[in-house]
Every structure is written in structure tokens, then in C-alpha cells.
Amino acid sequence: MSAQPIFPPLPLLDAERSALLARLTDGLDASALHWISGYAAGLAARGAPALAVVSAKDRDVDVAPTRVTVLYGSQTGNAKREAERLAEALRGEGADVRLVRADAYPTRELADERVLFVVISTQGEGEPPDDARGFVEFVSGRRAPKLEHLQFAVLGLGDSSYPQFNAMGRILDARFEALGAKRLFARGEADVDVATVAAPWLVQAREQVRALKSANAASVVPTAVATASHAAWHKEQPYAAELIVNQRITARESTQDVRHLEIALDPSLAYEPGDALGVKPRNAAAVVERLVARLGWSGHESVRIGDEIRSAHDWLEGHRELTRLHRGFVQQHAVRAKSSVLDALLAADAPAFNDWLTARQVDDVLAEFPAEWAPGEFVAALRPLAPRLYSIASSRKVVGDEAHLAVAVFDAQGPFGVQRGVASGFLADAAAGASVPVYVEANERFRLPQDASRDVIMIGPGTGVAPFRGFVQERSAVGAAGRNWLFFGARHARSQFLYQLEWQAALKAGTLHRLDLAFSRDTAERVYVQQRLREQGREVYTWLDGGAHFYVCGAIAMGKSVHAALRDIVIEHGGRDAEAADDYLNELQRAGRYARDVY
Ligand SMILES: Cc1cc2nc3c(=O)[nH]c(=O)nc-3n(C[C@H](O)[C@H](O)[C@H](O)COP(=O)(O)OP(=O)(O)OC[C@H]3O[C@@H](n4cnc5c(N)ncnc54)[C@H](O)[C@@H]3O)c2cc1C
Numbered sequence: 001m002s003a004q005p006i007f008p009p010l011p012l013l014d015a016e017r018s019a020l021l022a023r024l025t026d027g028l029d030a031s032a033l034h035w036i037s038g039y040a041a042g043l044a045a046r047g048a049p050a051l052a053v054v055s056a057k058d059r060d061v062d063v064a065p066t067r068v069t070v071l072y073g074s075q076t077g078n079a080k081r082e083a084e085r086l087a088e089a090l091r092g093e094g095a096d097v098r099l100v101r102a103d104a105y106p107t108r109e110l111a112d113e114r115v116l117f118v119v120i121s122t123q124g125e126g127e128p129p130d131d132a133r134g135f136v137e138f139v140s141g142r143r144a145p146k147l148e149h150l151q152f153a154v155l156g157l158g159d160s161s162y163p164q165f166n167a168m169g170r171i172l173d174a175r176f177e178a179l180g181a182k183r184l185f186a187r188g189e190a191d192v193d194v195a196t197v198a199a200p201w202l203v204q205a206r207e208q209v210r211a212l213k214s215a216n217a218a219s220v221v222p223t224a225v226a227t228a229s230h231a232a233w234h235k236e237q238p239y240a241a242e243l244i245v246n247q248r249i250t251a252r253e254s255t256q257d258v259r260h261l262e263i264a265l266d267p268s269l270a271y272e273p274g275d276a277l278g279v280k281p282r283n284a285a286a287v288v289e290r291l292v293a294r295l296g297w298s299g300h301e302s303v304r305i306g307d308e309i310r311s312a313h314d315w316l317e318g319h320r321e322l323t324r325l326h327r328g329f330v331q332q333h334a335v336r337a338k339s340s341v342l343d344a345l346l347a348a349d350a351p352a353f354n355d356w357l358t359a360r361q362v363d364d365v366l367a368e369f370p371a372e373w374a375p376g377e378f379v380a381a382l383r384p385l386a387p388r389l390y391s392i393a394s395s396r397k398v399v400g401d402e403a404h405l406a407v408a409v410f411d412a413q414g415p416f417g418v419q420r421g422v423a424s425g426f427l428a429d430a431a432a433g434a435s436v437p438v439y440v441e442a443n444e445r446f447r448l449p450q451d452a453s454r455d456v457i458m459i460g461p462g463t464g465v466a467p468f469r470g471f472v473q474e475r476s477a478v479g480a481a482g483r484n485w486l487f488f489g490a491r492h493a494r495s496q497f498l499y500q501l502e503w504q505a506a507l508k509a510g511t512l513h514r515l516d517l518a519f520s521r522d523t524a525e526r527v528y529v530q531q532r533l534r535e536q537g538r539e540v541y542t543w544l545d546g547g548a549h550f551y552v553c554g555a556i557a558m559g560k561s562v563h564a565a566l567r568d569i570v571i572e573h574g575g576r577d578a579e580a581a582d583d584y585l586n587e588l589q590r591a592g593r594y595a596r597d598v599y
Pocket residue numbers: 076161162276323324325357358359360361388389390391392406407408409410419420421422423424425463464466597598599
């Protein structure tokens with residue numbers, strides 16, 4: 001269900017045009033609305049009529065625009081970016097493109113859809129991104145219509161180090177076919193180097209749309225195409241930011257090393273509380289040197305991949321994943337190492353193989369199963385080094401042109417010694433004054449309520465508390481009337497109570513209204529935030545019933561437990577059965593009142 005926009009009386013538009021405008025904008029996401037607004041502004045500036053009917057002769061084309069819907073489901077912005085690229089490319093072909101986020105898509109229109117491109121990532125353990133939950137449920141369910149008139153193609157985004165690689169792309173692709181739709185071309189399954197698969201997939205989509213143009217004589221096309229506004233700094237072109245503060249905020253006796261980082265931003269790098277900062281790390285020089293020595297290279301070998309030529313050392317330090325293994329590399333290595341152990345592992349079931357994979361880094365595999373590699377082949381077998389995201393823990397209204405982060409240093413004991421995460425290690429090792437390549441990854445689904453009088457409930461154990469520091473700063477800066485309730489948890493209060501003094505000061509100042517704590521290893525019985533939530537079930541439900549927004553950030557498993565607790569609260573205190581409780585939570589999610597950022 002999508003809400004019909006309500007327009008104030010528009011003296012310049014008659015009733016018919018007002019209704020047209022309402023229909024046009026119904027269900028569109030923010031980027032499509034911005035596009036329309038930019039388009040209209042461009043026309044106004046040129047003094048041109050809104051849409052020009054262009055004869056086929058004038059345009060040297062003989063077709064009416066093909067109606068195409070580009071639907072995306074995206075958690076951290078990658079699928080959204082590819083969908084926007086696709087929409088722009090198809091508009092360039094003269095197609096009439098509707099770009100829509102999955103949760104803004106009116107599913108009742110699916111039966112009438114003719115050409116649909118779906119770009120969707122996989123999250124959790126083979127789950128849909130939050131914005132596509134409802135759509136996937138609808139399409140997978142019994143209410144899904146027959147789709148014999150539909151032509152479609154799916155681009156999935158995933159990460160091949162997860163056992164359920166691209167599960168969502170696969171599920172939707174198969175389901176559309178089962179519902180009778182015709183696949184335009186094969187599903188794309190993008191890995192962390194998204195463009196390798198997404199770019200050729202997009203070219204195919206473009207070619208298909210060109211081929212689909214019907215033979216109408218006249219076509220209605222926009223005469224001016226407003227280009228979407230792109231941030232100057234983005235994933236492919238990060239900003240070299242200066243690190244100002246790098247401070248450990250867990251006590252020395254804590255096994256967990258969490259850093260509070262303050263990073264100076266270019267003023268053009270705007271963010272909202274809830275957004276994340278993308279960090280492009282470098283592998284530690286010592287890790288690269290050990291690897292190069294093990295492989296018997298000097299590191300100066302020149303390696304060309306595509307158009308880029310760099311030394312082997314440079315490729316490994318700045319451009320290749322050395323900490324996260326993936327099946328493709330292990331497969332190639334098994335052939336070189338001629339190892340029956342590796343062959344057996346590759347033939348094992350997915351969970352067993354994944355356990356083995358996550359316990360090792362590239363160097364561990366080389367140490368355990370020696371083999372010869374030429375530098376070029378080795379670099380080509382590894383995946384490009386992907387940026388990591390960190391929830392921004394500040395509000396610009398309070399900190400100005402800075403972003404603060406709370407980063408847990410990933411340090412695990414592997415079979416061959418301590419394994420460090422590349423990005424958290426890179427950040428932890430960076431001294432004040434160091435340059436850190438960053439960009440802002442907007443998260444439109446994780447936003448404070450526009451109505452500042454609404455209450456908010458925030459569940460953020462561990463570094464999951466980061467965005468809520470930004471939330472409380474922001475709400476305090478704007479003098480929000482709504483109440484703020486935080487649930488925080490960690491193992492020990494003494495050593496891991498992140499931002500303890502700030503929360504206490506906020507409670508005193510009345511900018512934090514409730515703080516519930518769960519320190520799991522300080523008591524004989526382990527207690528977690530989800531238990532605290534259950535204990536406060538009645539009050540939580542009263543807040544929700546009064547219009548509160550509910551946010552969860554942190555580990556995936558915690559997110560699941562909190563969801564289960566919330567569902568039980570809605571059943572018990574809201575007097576609903578299980579199905580009605582699910583509907584209630586789905587509706588909260590759809591309305592932007594239940595948002596999760598789990599990783
Ligand atoms: C939206 C979002 C917000 C986030 N916010 C924060 C935040 O505020 N604070 C914070 O500390 N973190 C946050 N994270 C997590 C962060 O992005 C990194 O994932 C984390 O810091 C680990 O990255 P790394 O490069 O240090 O470790 P990596 O180098 O990526 O991994 C280190 C080790 O982890 C193991 N491993 C873990 N998962 C896998 C897997 N799927 N496959 C294979 N190996 C695996 C491997 O053994 C590997 O060697 C957030 C993530 C997301 C998506």
C-alpha cells in the first residue's frame with residue numbers, strides 16, 4: 001500500500017493536472033522525486049513546456065517510449081546505485097522509466113507490468129534487504145499474480161564469501177519464471193567487485209530495451225534530461241579525510257578494542273544521522289610483505305589487470321582482499337597445490353566449507369597448502385578490496401564538518417595466529433593526522449522521525465550504539481520534544497560501557513530519557529538487550545502505540561533476537577495473534593517506524 005501524496009491547493013494547476021501529478025509521484029522514492037524536481041526546474045529555467053511531443057521524424061526514431069520499471073532492494077546502497085545507473089541508461093534510450101524502491105512499489109500493479117528490471121542485494125543469511133522484505137514476501141506468496149505478460153531480468157548483488165551467495169537474486173529470478181514471466185536475459189550475480197558483472201548486465205538491459213521499442217509513430221519524450229545530482233565524493237572516488245582523534249574507549253583489561261574516531265570531512269560530504277561512512281582501507285604492509293616473501297617474489301613485479309598497471313606489492317596492499325577468502329580463489333589454489341584436502345573441502349557441504357573459509361585469510365591458505373603463483377595470476381584470482389561501512393556516531397549540528405565513528409577492531413585467533421580485519425585494523429593503526437579515504441553512504445531507511453515530537457526507542461549493544469550517539473546529539477540540537485530511550489549492552493560494564501559518561505550527562509540534561517543496560521558477563525546468568533526489552537514489554541508497546549519509532553543496530557544475531565522479542569511484545573501487550581503481530585511489524589517497517597541496521 002502506498003500513500004497518495006496530499007497536495008496543497010495549487011493555483012497554477014487545474015484539478016486534472018493536480019491528479020496527474022499525484023499519480024505520477026505516487027510511490028516514488030526520494031531520488032525519483034528529486035529527479036522530477038530537477039527536471040521541472042531545468043524546464044522552468046529554459047522556459048520550455050514540460051513535455052514536448054516530438055515527431056518520430058524530428059527525433060529520428062520511430063517508436064513510443066517503452067514503459068519500464070526498475071525496482072531495487074538495497075541495504076547499504078550498492079543495488080540502489082546500480083538501479084539508478086540502469087534507469088539513467090534506459091532513459092537515454094528514450095524509455096519511460098519508473099525507478100522505485102521495493103517498499104514503495106504498489107504490488108497491485110505487478111500484474112500490469114510489462115518490462116521489469118529488478119536489482120536486489122542479499123543480506124543476513126540469504127535474506128532480502130529490509131526495503132524488499134514486503135515485495136519478496138508478496139512475490140513468493142500465494143497472492144502473487146500470474147505474470148504471463150511480463151518480461152524481466154534480475155541483477156543480484158552479493159558477496160561470494162557468504163554461503164548463500166546472491167540468494168535473493170536467484171529466488172526472485174526463479175519465482176518470476178514460475179509465475180509465467182519471460183526472462184529477457186540471464187540473471188547477473190555480482191560479487192563485491194560489483195561493476196564486473198553489473199556493467200555488462202546493464203549493457204544487455206539497454207540492448208533489450210532498444211529491441212523492445214514498439215512501432216508507434218509519435219513519441220512523448222522529455223526534451224530536457226536532468227542528470228541526477230551525484231556527490232563529488234563516492235565509493236569509486238573517496239575523499240582523503242584527515243583523522244583527528246583515535247582513542248580507545250574500552251578499558252585496557254577488555255579483550256575488545258573499540259576506537260572512537262573523529263574524522264575531518266570536506267563540507268560537501270554532507271550526512272544525516274543514520275548514514276554510514278565508507279572507508280577504503282589498505283592492507284597492512286607487514287601482511288603484504290609476508291605474503292610476497294612466501295610467494296618468492298620481490299613485490300616489484302609489474303602486473304597489468306585491464307588497463308591498470310601496478311607493482312605486485314601495490315596491487316596487494318591497496319587493491320586486493322587478503323583477509324576475506326572466497327571460493328573462487330580456493331578453487332584455483334587447489335589446482336596449483338594439488339591438494340586432496342582442499343579438493344575434499346571444496347566438495348564438502350556449504351556450511352562446513354564456510355566455517356573453514358571464515359577461519360582463514362589468504363596467507364593462512366598459502367602457509368598450509370604451498371603452491372606456486374605467477375604475480376599476475378595471483379592478483380587476478382583475488383577479489384578487489386571493498387570499502388567497509390561504519391555507522392556515523394555524530395550529528396553535524398553538533399560536530400560540524402566531522403564524522404565520528406565507533407570501530408571494534410577485528411582481532412580473531414585463527415589457526416595460524418591472530419587475524420586482523422583489514423579496515424578496522426587500518427583505522428586502529430592510523431595516527432592523528434593520517435589520511436583516510438572515505439565517502440558517505442546514505443541510509444534513507446534509518447532516519448530519525450521527521451516529526452520531532454515522536455518518541456524513539458534505540459537498541460544498540462556494542463558498536464551498534466554508534467548511530468544512536470548521532471541520534472541523541474541531533475535530537476538534542478534541534479530541541480526535539482519526543483523522548484529518547486536507549487538499550488545498550490556489552491559483556492562488562494567496567495570495561496566496555498561505550499560512551500558511558502556521555503549517556504549519563506544526557507540523562508542528566510534530559511536529552512536521554514531512559515537507559516536500559518544489559519551486561520552479559522557481569523551476572524551469574526547471561527543477560528542481553530532482548531531480555532531487557534522483554535522485561536519492559538508493556539512500556540515498549542505503550543511507546544509504540546503512541547507513535548514511537550523503533551531502531552536496532554548491531555550484530556545480525558542480536559537483530560534476530562530483538563525482532564523475536566518485539567514480536568512477542570506485540571502479541572502479549574498488543575493482544576494480537578502471531579500473524580497479526582507480523583503484519584503490525586511489517587507495517588511499522590513499511591512506514592519507516594521500525595528500522596534495522598545489522599551487520
Ligand atoms: C551498515 C553497516 C554499518 C556498520 N557499522 C559499524 C560500526 O559502527 N562499527 C563497527 O565496528 N563495525 C561496523 N560495521 C562492520 C564493518 O563494516 C566491518 O565489517 C568490520 O569492521 C570488519 O571489517 P574488517 O575489514 O576489519 O574485517 P575483514 O577484513 O572484513 O574481516 C576480518 C575477518 O573476518 C572473518 N570474516 C567475517 N565475516 C566473514 C565472511 N562473511 N566471510 C569470510 N570471512 C569473514 C574473516 O576471518 C576475516 O579474516 C558496519 C557494517 C555495516 C554493513
